[in-house]
Amino acid sequence: MKRFYILQGDKTTAGGLVVDGLDYAFHHGTKFSFLGANVYCPACGTNGVIVPIGPRRKSNLLGKQFALEGDACCCRCHPSPALIASQRQSGDFFEVHELVEMGLTPQGLRAAKPPNINFDERIRVVNPAGLPMAGVPYHIQTRSGEAYKGLTDSEGYSERVYTEIEQQLSVALGGEALARWNA
Numbered sequence: 001m002k003r004f005y006i007l008q009g010d011k012t013t014a015g016g017l018v019v020d021g022l023d024y025a026f027h028h029g030t031k032f033s034f035l036g037a038n039v040y041c042p043a044c045g046t047n048g049v050i051v052p053i054g055p056r057r058k059s060n061l062l063g064k065q066f067a068l069e070g071d072a073c074c075c076r077c078h079p080s081p082a083l084i085a086s087q088r089q090s091g092d093f094f095e096v097h098e099l100v101e102m103g104l105t106p107q108g109l110r111a112a113k114p115p116n117i118n119f120d121e122r123i124r125v126v127n128p129a130g131l132p133m134a135g136v137p138y139h140i141q142t143r144s145g146e147a148y149k150g151l152t153d154s155e156g157y158s159e160r161v162y163t164e165i166e167q168q169l170s171v172a173l174g175g176e177a178l179a180r181w182n183a
Contacts, residue, residue, distance in 0.1 A: 001094045001108050003054065006033045006067035013082035014043035014090025016073050018050070023170075025061055034064040035181055039083075041075040045049055050083065051137050052181055053150060054108045055099060057092050068092060072151055072176070078134045080151055099107035110159050121167050122156040125173060132156025139177040143167040149181050 006150070007022030019038040021031025039048045050067045051074045061063070069085035082130040095105045104110060123140060125133045138146040138158045148161050161169060172180050 001055070001099060001106070002091055003056070003068040003070060003094075003108075004088055004091035005007070006050070006069060006071065006083050006085055008033050009029065010086045011084050012039060012041065012081035013084065014041055014050070014073070014077055016041040016043070016075070016081055018083070019047070020068070022061065025066075027087055033067040035067055035071070035117055036068060036178060037065075038170075039073040039075065041073055041077060041081065044076035046075045048073040048077075048080075049178060050074075051080075051149075051151060051178065053082070055092075055094055057084065063080075066092075074135065074137055074151065080135045097177060104129060104144055108111060114176045119163045120160050121163075123152075123159045123171055125152050125156045125158075136173055137175075137177040139172045139179070139180040139181075141170045143169075147179065147180075 007027055008018055009118050010018045016038045017124040018033045019040055021033050035050050035052055037050045041048050051072050053072045070084045072080040074080055099106055125136045127133050132155045134152055134154045136152045140161055142163055148159055
């Protein structure tokens with residue numbers, strides 16, 4: 001699987017424009033963008049931020065993680081628009097065995113329930129009227145340190161969290177979740 005880096009000026013599937021780039025990292029003269037960077041979305045008329053979707057390496061450059069093709073623009077659009085890379089030379093590349101070790105399928109999706117896992121949990125975000133809220137950033141961390149992050153689906157659900165033993169989960173939503181993604 002190949003996931004190319006997003007640059008300042010790249011687009012989203014809704015015609016959005018990546019506004020922010022790193023002042024110290026360039027690809028052929030264009031700034032690399034990062035998680036938490038601003039994205040202008042003309043479809044909903046708001047500024048969103050880049051949030052991580054899918055597999056990525058646990059690395060950063062001076063405290064910032066590069067944005068990757070397929071990450072999302074967290075704005076008022078539902079579903080959240082995906083980022084489209086304008087270049088095809090630089091990015092994160094994953095072998096199938098690496099994706100499997102991350103608990104993912106060869107396509108980079110979360111795999112079905114792992115064997116020998118006894119407990120699972122899923123968070124649902126609803127508004128005060130009880131209606132599901134899609135596209136809400138979440139960060140869930142198990143006591144053992146495994147982190148799950150993403151955007152709630154169309155029914156307001158996070159991905160399912162699996163643990164071998166019963167564990168208390170630390171859950172953050174919205175801006176607090178975004179802050180944890182970049183920590």
